[in-house]
Amino acid sequence: MILVTGVSGGLGGLILKGLSGRDVVAGTRSGDGVTARRIDFDEPETLAEGFKDIDVLVFVSAGYAEDDVVIARHDAVADAAARAGVRHVIYTSLAGSGDFMSIALPHRWTEARLADGPFDVTILRNGLYAEIPAGLAAMGAGPAADTGVFAAPLGSGRASVVAREDLADVAVRVAAETQRDLAANHRSRHAGKTYELEGVTTIGGKDIAEILAEALGRQVEYQSVSLSETRAALTGLGLEPYQINHTLSLFSNINAGTLKGHDTDLATLLGTGPRPVRETIAQAISTP
Ligand SMILES: NC(=O)c1ccc[n+]([C@@H]2O[C@H](COP(=O)([O-])OP(=O)(O)OC[C@H]3O[C@@H](n4cnc5c(N)ncnc54)[C@H](OP(=O)(O)O)[C@@H]3O)[C@@H](O)[C@H]2O)c1
Structure with missing residues (x-):
């Protein structure tokens, strides 16, 4: 069993x-x-x-x-x-x-x-789950709709993500x-x-801004936020201390470009192409 x-x-x-x-x-x-x-x-x-x-x-x-x-x-x-x-x-x-x-x-x-x-x-x-950039996109949708800016602590890095x-x-x-x-x-x-x-698609701040722009029907520009500003913002949210650590570590790694996978067994084990992750991210924006 x-x-x-x-x-x-x-x-x-x-x-x-x-x-x-x-x-x-x-x-x-x-x-x-x-x-x-x-x-x-x-x-x-x-x-x-x-x-x-x-x-x-x-x-x-x-x-x-x-x-x-x-x-x-x-x-x-x-x-x-x-x-x-x-x-x-x-x-x-x-x-x-x-x-x-x-x-x-x-x-x-x-x-x-x-x-x-x-x-x-x-x-x-x-x-890394595609739900992570999808969550950032969902959180950024309101401000992006109002200001045309998507702000996130990703630097110019990108991460491989998977459904x-x-x-x-x-x-x-x-x-x-x-x-x-x-x-x-x-x-x-x-x-x-x-x-x-590892996922076969890499996603960074500019990609999320592009997906937001498409979903919102307006121009959206990506702006990177520093890790220290992010730490300060997270500290006020009532998170457990380990959650702050792990979240910053994730952003730090994306900034540094270490989360780009090179070898993956995904397609072999799926027996088909992986699900398109940009769609998962776009759906998170349209799903309230
Ligand atoms: N690759 C990634 O990007 C990524 C992202 C987030 C998390 N993770 C890891 O992957 C795991 C599964 O992801 P997920 O998306 O299913 O997370 P999830 O939706 O948050 O579910 C985690 C589940 O872990 C179980 N759990 C928690 N404490 C437990 C305990 N003391 N004993 C036994 N089970 C316990 C709970 O299930 P029950 O209540 O049914 O026991 C809980 O619903 C996570 O727990 C985390 O370690 C990976």
Whole structure:
């Protein structure tokens, strides 16, 4: 049986949907034990019961916390999966281009921790979601409509982005093929593999301004905002301190141009061209 964690989230929900009709069960912090299993990485006691009879664990990272918390969560998952006799773990990690981002550390730690486990592992190194520039575009639409300016802390950098649906489709394929291979008493064809799933389209401030201009039917000019101004603005929003860190680190990396992926397994694993991300961004503008 396959278990997908974090199914109330965007990625886990799409993966579960894509696996429907197969021998699959949902895992979520709010699981009632009937329609979904209760899986809370912060409460390791839920994992012993939650991973029972699971052959293939689709382990969706739970990265919204300080590093020590994320590492403890992911350590608990690796430990419980080993004890429960899970045969194959598929972990949703971070693309190689993200190595300089602050969120990279717990992802790379988790990859190494899983590699030490008694199960087979597939690492899906997910690229940056297109929802991130889409969110910036949605936030910038009002001011751009009023002033003709789209301001964001991206410098002249661009980042490779990918539709979350594409990442979910890859996870579904890897999980389904793994289940099939295990049922035939083989190791998964994906065992020991690390797939880079960088987007094939790069997006920067000028691109978002162009998309806004098209959607708003007026000229929109991109203006870069400094990281110090951005830090000051974020500080007033009541965010958790780690959120400020990670957000600035993301912008810093885009400024520096490090988030441009070079090699990607995306098209090979999708078996088709990736979804066009400019459309995702344009839709975010028109969706209130
Ligand atoms: N590549 C990127 O651009 C990017 C961007 C943002 C995030 N991420 C990472 O990718 C992950 C999945 O992305 P997403 O879009 O699905 O994020 P999301 O929509 O925010 O969902 C995250 C899910 O993680 C689960 N979760 C949180 N704390 C947990 C815990 N203690 N134990 C077990 N599960 C927990 C929750 O699901 P349940 O309530 O159902 O348990 C939550 O809904 C994120 O958690 C983050 O680590 C990647």
